[in-house]
Amino acid sequence: MTRTALASHTALFYGSDDQFASAVGAYLGEGVAREERVLAVVPLAKLERLRDELGQDAGAIDFVDARDGYRPQWNVFRAVLDSLASAPGRRLRVVAEQDLAARTPAEVIDYQRLEAAVNVIFRDHPLTLLCPYDAGTLSTDLFDISRLTHDTVIDETGRRHNEQFADPSALLRGLATVTPPLALAITLRCDEAADLSEARRFVREHATMAGLDRDTVDDLVLAVSEILTNALTHGRPPRRLHLYDDGPTWVCHVHDSGAGPGDLYAGFAPPALPSDHGYGLWMARQLCDAVDVGADVTGTHVRLHARHQR
Amino acid sequence: MTLTPELATANLAELEPGSHLCAFYDTDEQLARIASTFVTWGLAAGDQMLYVAGDDDSATTMLTSLLDDVHGTQALASGQLQIRSFADTYGGVHDGDLAPIEAGFRAAAEASRKSGFPALRVAAEMGDFARFLGSPDEVLRWERRSTAMQRDLGVSSVCQYDLRHVEDRHAAGIAAEHRALAPDSHEPPLATFLADLDPWGLRVAGEVDIANRAALIRAIQSRAEVSPRVHLDLHGLTFADVGTVRGLRAVAAALPHDGNLVLRRPPDLLRRILDLTGLRHQRMVVEP
Numbered sequence: 001m002t003r004t005a006l007a008s009h010t011a012l013f014y015g016s017d018d019q020f021a022s023a024v025g026a027y028l029g030e031g032v033a034r035e036e037r038v039l040a041v042v043p044l045a046k047l048e049r050l051r052d053e054l055g056q057d058a059g060a061i062d063f064v065d066a067r068d069g070y071r072p073q074w075n076v077f078r079a080v081l082d083s084l085a086s087a088p089g090r091r092l093r094v095v096a097e098q099d100l101a102a103r104t105p106a107e108v109i110d111y112q113r114l115e116a117a118v119n120v121i122f123r124d125h126p127l128t129l130l131c132p133y134d135a136g137t138l139s140t141d142l143f144d145i146s147r148l149t150h151d152t153v154i155d156e157t158g159r160r161h162n163e164q165f166a167d168p169s170a171l172l173r174g175l176a177t178v179t180p181p182l183a184l185a186i187t188l189r190c191d192e193a194a195d196l197s198e199a200r201r202f203v204r205e206h207a208t209m210a211g212l213d214r215d216t217v218d219d220l221v222l223a224v225s226e227i228l229t230n231a232l233t234h235g236r237p238p239r240r241l242h243l244y245d246d247g248p249t250w251v252c253h254v255h256d257s258g259a260g261p262g263d264l265y266a267g268f269a270p271p272a273l274p275s276d277h278g279y280g281l282w283m284a285r286q287l288c289d290a291v292d293v294g295a296d297v298t299g300t301h302v303r304l305h306a307r308h309q310r
Numbered sequence: 311m312t313l314t315p316e317l318a319t320a321n322l323a324e325l326e327p328g329s330h331l332c333a334f335y336d337t338d339e340q341l342a343r344i345a346s347t348f349v350t351w352g353l354a355a356g357d358q359m360l361y362v363a364g365d366d367d368s369a370t371t372m373l374t375s376l377l378d379d380v381h382g383t384q385a386l387a388s389g390q391l392q393i394r395s396f397a398d399t400y401g402g403v404h405d406g407d408l409a410p411i412e413a414g415f416r417a418a419a420e421a422s423r424k425s426g427f428p429a430l431r432v433a434a435e436m437g438d439f440a441r442f443l444g445s446p447d448e449v450l451r452w453e454r455r456s457t458a459m460q461r462d463l464g465v466s467s468v469c470q471y472d473l474r475h476v477e478d479r480h481a482a483g484i485a486a487e488h489r490a491l492a493p494d495s496h497e498p499p500l501a502t503f504l505a506d507l508d509p510w511g512l513r514v515a516g517e518v519d520i521a522n523r524a525a526l527i528r529a530i531q532s533r534a535e536v537s538p539r540v541h542l543d544l545h546g547l548t549f550a551d552v553g554t555v556r557g558l559r560a561v562a563a564a565l566p567h568d569g570n571l572v573l574r575r576p577p578d579l580l581r582r583i584l585d586l587t588g589l590r591h592q593r594m595v596v597e598p
Contacts, residue, residue: 078586193521194323197500200517200549222579225551229520270587274559279552279587286586 007127009118011150011162013135020046020132023154024095025053027130031093032057036128039083041069041076041096066098073098073111074285077121077269084125091126097133100142104248106290106305108141109175115149116171117268145171172264178294178301181253185242190228199241200225203252206243210250212306219287220306224252227302230280231256235300249289249305260300261293316482320490322351323499323521327429327464330457332488334481336473341435343494345369346376348433348468349391353381354499356512356529357466358427359391360418362434366395369435381504384513389425390505396438404442408452412459419463426505426536428528432467437475446480453487468492501547503529510537511572515546518554527557530571534561538569545575555583562594570595 012027014020024042028050031038038061040050047065051058062083069076076096083092103111118129133146135155148166152159181187186206190199203224207217224241231239235256242253261267267281284304285291292303320331331348335341345361352359363369370393374382377391385391400411415432422430440449453469460467470492471484485491501516503526511533518526533540542558562571570593573580584590 193519196519196521197517197549218579219582221549222551222582225519225549229551229553232520274556274563274589276556279556283552283583283586 005119005123007119007122007125007129008152009122009129009150010131010152010154011146012130012132013138013146013153013155014132015135015156017046017049020134021049021053024130024132025050028061028093028095029054029057031091031128032060034091036091036093037083037087038062039079039092039094040064041066041079041094041098042132043067043097043099046097066096069096070098072286072289073107073114074268074291077114077117078286080122080127080129081269084127089126091128093128093130095130095132097131100139101137104289104305104307106246106249106292106303107307108139109177109292110290112141112145112149113172113175115145116168116175117265119149119151119168120265121269169264176264176294177292178296179292179303180298180301181240181242181255182244182246182251185244185253187243188241190231190239190241191237193232196225196228196232199228202241203243207250207252207306210245211309212250213309216306216309220252220304223284223287223304224254226280226283227252227254227304230302231258231300233277234258234261245308246305249307252304252306254302254304255299257299260295266293317485317488317491319493322347322493322496325351325466327466328461329466329490330453330460330488331466331468331490331492332485333468333470333492333494334473334476334485335470335494340494341470341472342372342376344468344470344492345433346373347494347496348431348492349373350377350381351496351499352431352433352466353377353385353390353504354502355525356427356503356505356532357429357431358389358422358425358505359385360399360430360432361391361393362396362399362432362439363393364396364435364438366393366398369393381502384504384506388505388507390427396435396442400439400442404444406444406448408455411452412455415456415459415465416463419465423532424536426510426533428525428532430463430465432465434467434469436469436471440476446477446483449480450483450487453484457487457489501526505533506541506543509541509572510539511541511543513543513546515548517549518547519549519551520553523551523554523557526554527561530558530561534565534569534571538565539572540569541572541574543574544577544580547577547580550577550580550583552583552587552589555580555587555589559589559591559594562591565593569593572597 041064043066147164153162188202200221203221235258239256270282271278288304289307290305333344349359419430501518504513572595574597
């Protein structure tokens with residue numbers, strides 16, 4: 001792939017907190033010196049460490065606790081898009097890292113999609129993005145995806161162009177998992193606009209029984225309503241909503257018999273201008289902990305995950 | 311009385327403008343149920359409701375006690391619900407000419423639009439009307455003429471006939487001049503869009519989604535045609551989807567430069583949608 005992109009996407013593999021602080025500190029300080037906008041989304045402990053490292057430069061940096069910036073994970077796209085929009089044309093320098101060890105399997109898969117999608121969604125934006133990875137604790141899945149989704153790699157041997165960079169669309173196709181609804185799911189048929197209200201009540205009731213808190217239930221109800229509206233507008237009957245427990249997450253699974261959105265990148269970003277459609281999947285990703293979209297011979301599956309709050 | 315005219319029952323949730331419905335009752339309780347169901351759904355859609363009663367005082371008592379208290383009282387105060395006696399509506403003398411009655415109908419529909427309502431709906435007790443026209447054949451002649459006129463004006467109605475005063479052989483003919491029967495009960499509407507005079511706008515309560523958002527947008531646009539500063543009181547709004555917010559933004563964007571759409575007391579959910587979608591507009595003002 002020839003890169004004439006405005007954006008760059010670099011992985012930093014560090015072995016210690018000291019290495020993290022000096023490498024990321026230098027990276028952020030360089031942005032301040034160049035009068036770029038600088039945004040740091042990192043776990044709270046690292047955030048404090050970076051402030052110390054940067055001294056007075058820290059005042060020019062927007063720091064966001066990763067627990068907020070990545071809640072849910074796709075919120076980080078919104079934070080970056082909003083920062084870009086607030087100063088059009090000005091380069092934005094971002095460091096983004098979260099505690100991946102705390103993520104559920106569904107969220108880890110979605111994070112891999114996120115890393116692939118960055119390369120297309122932000123390609124034509126003046127964005128310099130650094131993703132630090134703790135080399136000592138990285139799982140094989142995450143190590144593999146990080147090697148495939150960053151155009152530049154920095155590790156103990158130095159900085160280099162990444163020859164393993166892979167086509168993001170091919171990666172996203174591979175990550176478009178389709179899982180049939182679990183056999184113990186409870187199911188509601190939803191083929192008419194008039195069924196939506198009942199579907200929302202159904203989700204609220206069962207999500208509450210599953211122990212999800214009020215705000216999470218509100219968000220899930222809105223997300224399900226949007227995805228069912230998509231299914232009613234673009235999909236084909238029969239359309240069904242399945243609810244079930246899938247280990248660490250509680251799942252609202254919308255299935256219809258249509259071919260699905262087709263566009264691999266649907267809903268990773270909101271429509272650039274107010275539009276008649278294109279908000280459903282974007283909203284779902286901003287409201288749920290993980291979102292799977294896929295199609296099989298039976299139709300389109302959208303799985304909305306909410307983490308159990310146990 | 312056992313007559314059951316062979317007509318389907320209308321679904322008020324999907325009533326096409328200009329629908330000419332009828333109903334037959336043989337008790338006052340049944341009339342009350344039919345009337346309040348039709349009026350409730352008309353008011354909920356933001357339409358103006360004209361109730362033509364044999365006796366307007368007893369009709370007022372009946373409707374305000376049957377409609378949810380707040381709705382009935384507010385709708386009477388704002389002029390969205392008007393209850394008129396037959397005599398006030400059509401005058402006292404009939405000489406066989408239906409044209410003046412039709413002209414009165416057309417004037418009422420026009421007045422409704424000019425008062426900021428998307429459409430007029432009429433519920434009429436037909437007993438005195440039949441006496442006024444003089445013969446069952448004249449009633450049929452009027453009903454036939456009314457079907458075409460209502461379609462033309464987009465005015466929906468229910469003509470309520472008292473089976474205690476209509477002969478069986480006439481009832482079937484009357485039914486045949488109508489599209490469907492009005493139901494005597496119905497689920498409550500998903501949402502209600504009630505007219506407000508001060509501030510000018512609508513009071514929105516309930517859930518708005520793909521099933522009813524077009525009706526909300528239509529009601530707002532009708533208010534905006536009278537005055538381009540429209541206030542929506544959203545205190546009772548329990549759900550709105552992104553399509554609703556997109557519609558509100560589009561209405562605001564289409565207002566003249568001195569107009570605005572004020573969203574008062576929006577629920578948290580609406581703010582959340584605005585934050586996540588960025589669907590804002592300078593003429594869409596969000597108030598606490």
